[in-house]
Amino acid sequence: xxxxxxxxxxxxxxxxHNLPVADNLLNQNFxxxxxxxxxxxxxxxxxxxxxxxxxxxxxxxxxxFIVG
Numbered sequence: 001x002x003x004x005x006x007x008x009x010x011x012x013x014x015x016x017h018n019l020p021v022a023d024n025l026l027n028q029n030f031x032x033x034x035x036x037x038x039x040x041x042x043x044x045x046x047x048x049x050x051x052x053x054x055x056x057x058x059x060x061x062x063x064x065f066i067v068g
Contacts (some may be wrong), residue, residue, distance in 0.1 A: 037061070
């Protein structure tokens with residue numbers, strides 16, 4: 001017997017909008033010469049028994065440390 005689990009796709013963003021989009025200032029250049037020169041923001045959606053929670057991180061690219 002073969003069992004296949006199919007996960008439902010849930011879209012978390014909507015790219016089809018007319019809102020302004022921020023410019024890509026880094027252009028894939030992630031190298032830095034000193035701390036606090038370039039920071040990135042990461043947002044994760046985490047499913048829990050009580051619903052969705054959001055984890056937002058600020059990352060310093062120089063040492064790849066979470067600063068906030």
